[in-house]
Amino acid sequence: xxxxxxxxxxxxxxxxxxYLNTVCANYKQDYLTSPNxxxxxxxxFVTEGEGILHYxxxxxxxxxxxxxxxxxxxxxxxxxxxxxxVAFLTVKGDAVxxxxxxxxxxxxxxxxxxxxxxYLADINAIISEYxxxxxxxxxxxxxxxxxxxxFEPQAQEFNQIKEISLYIEKNFTKKLTLKKMAALxxxxxxxxxxNFKSEFGYTVFEYILNLRLNYARNLILLNPKSxxxxxxxxxxxxxxxxxxxxxxxxxxxxxxxDKI
Numbered sequence: 519x520x521x522x523x524x525x526x527x528x529x530x531x532x533x534x535x536x537y538l539n540t541v542c543a544n545y546k547q548d549y550l551t552s553p554n555x556x557x558x559x560x561x562x563f564v565t566e567g568e569g570i571l572h573y574x575x576x577x578x579x580x581x582x583x584x585x586x587x588x589x590x591x592x593x594x595x596x597x598x599x600x601x602x603x604v605a606f607l608t609v610k611g612d613a614v615x616x617x618x619x620x621x622x623x624x625x626x627x628x629x630x631x632x633x634x635x636x637y638l639a640d641i642n643a644i645i646s647e648y649x650x651x652x653x654x655x656x657x658x659x660x661x662x663x664x665x666x667x668x669f670e671p672q673a674q675e676f677n678q679i680k681e682i683s684l685y686i687e688k689n690f691t692k693k694l695t696l697k698k699m700a701a702l703x704x705x706x707x708x709x710x711x712x713n714f715k716s717e718f719g720y721t722v723f724e725y726i727l728n729l730r731l732n733y734a735r736n737l738i739l740l741n742p743k744s745x746x747x748x749x750x751x752x753x754x755x756x757x758x759x760x761x762x763x764x765x766x767x768x769x770x771x772x773x774x775x776d777k778i
Contacts, residue, residue, distance in 0.1 A: 535613035555591035569602035621669035
């Protein structure tokens with residue numbers, strides 16, 4: 519346990535796009551705090567026990583199957599609450615910055631459940647290559663694949679969220695429910711809500727409301743002779759008092775005041 523492999527590179531080493539810094543398959547984690555971050559990128563996952571992770575004012579519970587990525591110079595701290603054992607791979611190189619941009623990861627990524635057996639097998643393959651042959655190009659390729667495999671599910675989830683947003687844009691005048699949309703795309707309601715807000719910065723219902731209100735205002739401005747009630751109904755509102763309150767909150771005036 520705590521047998522960390524540290525890559526000691528020769529002086530004439532020409533940095534690869536991604537290269538091994540440290541790797542460990544069985545580390546008894548105590549306490550680590552890094553207010554200014556470290557000069558490497560890290561993926562760490564829990565194999566046993568429990569702990570706590572602090573990042574950007576948020577608290578994450580660590581238990582077996584949890585994993586997280588932190589980019590270089592990202593402040594983070596984590597510690598054991600019950601015999602926390604982890605495995606990790608830290609790397610350096612420009613390729614990681616390109617990967618995070620490609621997969622839409624902004625310096626930090628937390629995943630609640632990963633396949634620890636698979637990740638341990640990948641970690642051990644890197645360790646074996648380092649001690650058996652120490653072929654830097656092979657180690658680099660293995661590390662690159664490790665990071666891609668970790669980021670890929672996140673990209674798939676957020677691509678799915680973008681598909682859901684397009685579905686909403688096409689159907690916002692209809693009655694939409696979280697349960698129906700989640701079932702349609704094979705995702706849980708909680709994950710839909712969490713990922714949608716992470717991607718767009720507001721909730722699903724705030725997104726729908728904004729689309730409906732903007733559309734309603736355009737109709738009012740373009741069709742001043744139309745009845746407000748008819749416009750509200752056509753935009754998906756079945757409660758006139760709610761429509762008027764929401765309209766005024768967004769535009770600063772009642773719907774009738776926008777009639778020319």
